[in-house]
Amino acid sequence: xxxxxxxxxxxxxxxxxxGGGNAGWLxxxxxxxxxxxxxxxxxxxxxxxxxxxxxxxxxxxxxxxxSTLIALGISETDFIRECDATFKQGAKFARWVTGAEExxxxxxxxxxxxxxxxxMAAYWLxxxxxxxxxxxxxxxxxxxxxxxxxxxxxxxxxxxxxPEFGAVANYAYHLDSGKFGLFLQKHCxxxxxxxxxxxxxxxxxxxxxxxxxxxxxxxxxxIAGDLFVDCTGFSSLLLGKHYQVPFKACDDILFxxxxxxxxxxxxxxxxxxxxxxxxxxxxxxxxxxxxxQHRRGVGYVYSxxxxxxxxxxxxxxxxxxxxxxxxxVRKIPIVSGHRTEFWKNNCVAVGxxxxxxxxxxxxxxxxxxxxxxxxxxxxxxxxxxxDIVAKRFNQxxxxxxxxxxxxxxxxxxxxxxxxxxxxxxxxxxxxIPQSLQELMQLWSHRAPCDLDFTSNNEVFPxxxxxxxxxxxxxxxxxxxxxxxLDNWDFATQQFQxxxxxxxxxxxxxxxxxxxISKIRHYGFSRI
Amino acid sequence: xxxxxxVDPQIHKEYYVYPERTESAGAELHLIPVVPAEVAHVACxxxxxxxxxxxxxxxxxxxxxxxxxxxxxFWQDGRWQGLYVPLQLQRQPFFLxxxxxxxxxxxxxxxxxxxxxxxxxxxxxxxxxxxxxxAETEYYRHVKQLLASILQxxxxxxxxxxxxxxxxxxxxVSLDITxxxxxxxxxxxxxxxxxxxxATLDPAHLVLxxxxxxxxxxxxxxxxMSQIYGLIDRKNQQLARL
Numbered sequence: 013x014x015x016x017x018x019x020x021x022x023x024x025x026x027x028x029x030x031g032g033g034n035a036g037w038l039x040x041x042x043x044x045x046x047x048x049x050x051x052x053x054x055x056x057x058x059x060x061x062x063x064x065x066x067x068x069x070x071x072x073x074x075x076x077x078x079s080t081l082i083a084l085g086i087s088e089t090d091f092i093r094e095c096d097a098t099f100k101q102g103a104k105f106a107r108w109v110t111g112a113e114e115x116x117x118x119x120x121x122x123x124x125x126x127x128x129x130x131x132m133a134a135y136w137l138x139x140x141x142x143x144x145x146x147x148x149x150x151x152x153x154x155x156x157x158x159x160x161x162x163x164x165x166x167x168x169x170x171x172x173x174x175p176e177f178g179a180v181a182n183y184a185y186h187l188d189s190g191k192f193g194l195f196l197q198k199h200c201x202x203x204x205x206x207x208x209x210x211x212x213x214x215x216x217x218x219x220x221x222x223x224x225x226x227x228x229x230x231x232x233x234x235i236a237g238d239l240f241v242d243c244t245g246f247s248s249l250l251l252g253k254h255y256q257v258p259f260k261a262c263d264d265i266l267f268x269x270x271x272x273x274x275x276x277x278x279x280x281x282x283x284x285x286x287x288x289x290x291x292x293x294x295x296x297x298x299x300x301x302x303x304x305q306h307r308r309g310v311g312y313v314y315s316x317x318x319x320x321x322x323x324x325x326x327x328x329x330x331x332x333x334x335x336x337x338x339x340x341v342r343k344i345p346i347v348s349g350h351r352t353e354f355w356k357n358n359c360v361a362v363g364x365x366x367x368x369x370x371x372x373x374x375x376x377x378x379x380x381x382x383x384x385x386x387x388x389x390x391x392x393x394x395x396x397x398x399d400i401v402a403k404r405f406n407q408x409x410x411x412x413x414x415x416x417x418x419x420x421x422x423x424x425x426x427x428x429x430x431x432x433x434x435x436x437x438x439x440x441x442x443x444i445p446q447s448l449q450e451l452m453q454l455w456s457h458r459a460p461c462d463l464d465f466t467s468n469n470e471v472f473p474x475x476x477x478x479x480x481x482x483x484x485x486x487x488x489x490x491x492x493x494x495x496x497l498d499n500w501d502f503a504t505q506q507f508q509x510x511x512x513x514x515x516x517x518x519x520x521x522x523x524x525x526x527x528i529s530k531i532r533h534y535g536f537s538r539i
Numbered sequence: 540x541x542x543x544x545x546v547d548p549q550i551h552k553e554y555y556v557y558p559e560r561t562e563s564a565g566a567e568l569h570l571i572p573v574v575p576a577e578v579a580h581v582a583c584x585x586x587x588x589x590x591x592x593x594x595x596x597x598x599x600x601x602x603x604x605x606x607x608x609x610x611x612x613f614w615q616d617g618r619w620q621g622l623y624v625p626l627q628l629q630r631q632p633f634f635l636x637x638x639x640x641x642x643x644x645x646x647x648x649x650x651x652x653x654x655x656x657x658x659x660x661x662x663x664x665x666x667x668x669x670x671x672x673x674a675e676t677e678y679y680r681h682v683k684q685l686l687a688s689i690l691q692x693x694x695x696x697x698x699x700x701x702x703x704x705x706x707x708x709x710x711x712v713s714l715d716i717t718x719x720x721x722x723x724x725x726x727x728x729x730x731x732x733x734x735x736x737x738a739t740l741d742p743a744h745l746v747l748x749x750x751x752x753x754x755x756x757x758x759x760x761x762x763x764m765s766q767i768y769g770l771i772d773r774k775n776q777q778l779a780r781l
Contacts, residue, residue: 172594172596530594530595533595534597535596537598539704
């Protein structure tokens with residue numbers, strides 16, 4: 013009894029992270045920066061196997077990465093130079109709706125014009141059926157957001173005169189995952205005081221209450237800690253193997269189960285760099301296309317139930333072109349889903365050990381960032397309160413995974429493609445989560461609004477749903493909600509304002525390639 | 540269009556320049572680059588601030604002469620109205636070019652299309668570059684001296700901005716200005732000294748600035764901010780004349 017009390021009072025002093033890679037280093041960095049590991053605060057130890065290579069997927073981030081880099085005290089110039097990083101201003105979805113050559117829409121990172129003041133979607137929808145109201149309309153994302161025009165011209169979201177992390181247009185990054193891991197490792201060990209142990213974990217030593225007391229390593233002995241973070245990738249050594257926390261597959265909703273990835277060099281060193289992720293729908297999945305500084309990352313993610321590997325390789329080859337004959341295509345299995353709990357006892361999983369979903373909305377790194385942030389900000393003071401934090405962490409992240417699954421599925425159910433079984437199967441009602449079906453019913457009469465998403469833990473804002481819904485041609489019936497259209501003067505102003513912003517942006521922003529070479533040459537100022 | 544050529548005593552033996560006409564290069568500049576050595580002179584009439592070079596994003600030291608591009612309130616009636624002419628205008632139409640070949644690092648270049656440049660017999664008010672014997676004239680030696688001061692000054696500007704950045708002493712200037720005709724403008728892309736941070740700067744940093752001869756520059760920049768009012772006054776007078 014006395015011992016148990018002692019254990020409960022024990023303050024959290026040492027955090028042990030098992031596994032390197034981006035998940036491990038981002039979590040180590042967030043905790044070490046917040047809790048002043050270098051100045052003798054919380055001790056952060058990262059033990060990493062020298063023989064396991066990180067999986068290295070996830071080259072796209074969210075704008076949250078800017079705040080993560082700031083929290084870690086990283087210079088944007090250093091990050092861009094050392095991680096082959098480029099700017100990402102959203103995603104272009106090609107051939108998702110009809111499959112035709114000219115079929116595309118954008119999910120940009122800037123909110124729709126006037127979004128915070130009125131439901132501009134309603135006006136935009138109304139204008140579609142009344143051309144006399146707005147003769148120049150093109151698409152939802154282009155009529156209400158200036159970022160599509162920037163992306164279509166391969167322009168940067170800022171100029172060299174902007175300070176680090178400042179911008180004209182909201183942005184995220186594309187990065188070389190392997191370089192990013194090494195960059196974070198250097199920063200965490202040299203600047204933030206994270207202790208790095210290169211060794212294999214061979215066994216787990218349990219405490220009486222079922223906690224992990226220590227991990228046994230091959231050459232470095234026992235590593236004891238108060239909190240263990242499982243960043244061991246798909247193998248999920250601690251949460252999956254040790255604690256046997258079940259994995260909840262969602263392959264009944266999202267069918268993608270295989271990726272074929274390839275690195276494609278640019279034709280020459282001045283070739284334009286796309287300023288957004290390009291996602292092009294195919295017969296049994298879609299192809300991602302991400303422009304880094306020195307190469308593109310391209311990959312076909314597909315459903316092996318709907319397409320053979322041979323067919324998939326041929327599809328990828330058609331997309332990449334003749335250059336593919338010299339390139340190495342890597343096959344990566346994808347198991348869509350997540351653990352039913354992420355924090356058990358004194359062990360929390362971050363990254364692939366917690367789960368994975370197809371990279372349609374770059375959810376992998378953002379979930380790592382959100383997990384690392386919550387662990388560092390709510391780091392339990394002692395073992396007694398850890399269970400409460402764990403419960404909240406689990407609730408928060410189960411909600412987030414569900415929301416991401418809904419949002420990914422949204423892209424599939426709005427498609428009008430019926431050319432292959434993959435697209436037809438994706439719209440079968442039994443494959444659509446109840447929560448998403450309910451939202452679709454609500455939105456059959458109005459546009460998504462912030463009130464539909466009231467949790468503090470939302471992942472995607474209502475604006476994202478609007479971009480996808482109206483980008484894909486969804487048409488609510490507004491006849492019962494005419495009050496939404498009571499201020500046309502304001503709406504007209506917003507449409508005009510957007511056209512002005514487009515003009516201004518395209519006349520002042522440099523090309524993406526030009527800005528990258530200036531960053532390499534001069535760098536940004538801190539202010 | 541400017542046409543820059545490296546000055547060669549053989550080729551440019553008969554060239555001359557009207558020094559009085561060269562200031563027009565600044566007629567449409569609202570920010571004129573300056574160097575630390577001339578900050579005290581410039582600050583008598585103009586705010587001295589930091590701004591970022593369009594092409595490189597690097598901080599440069601500049602005299603503010605207008606509120607928007609192409610507006611120079613010190614250029615009126617076809618002439619420079621300021622008490623002091625910044626080196627960047629004095630050195631016109633000469634430039635320093637990086638020497639591609641071997642030998643000296645830099646070559647003096649001349650913009651032979653500049654209206655202040657001529658060729659032949661030297662008219663009144665003009666200055667020859669070379670004497671009849673081919674020797675450099677006093678005027679040309681003076682020009683070379685100016686160019687050398689600018690080159691040296693640019694290195695000092697870089698040193699200054701690096702120190703200011705490392706001490707976090709730079710802050711954006713945010714100012715909304717309304718003129719006599721009720722039109723208004725917001726100053727953008729300008730930076731100055733953070734007065735509060737300067738007031739609490741630790742002694743070691745103060746000494747460092749002092750030893751580099753830059754402490755006076757920093758305080759002069761700070762006090763020159765009040766010249767904004769003089770500039771607003773010039774703008775209002777200009778509006779009244781319209």
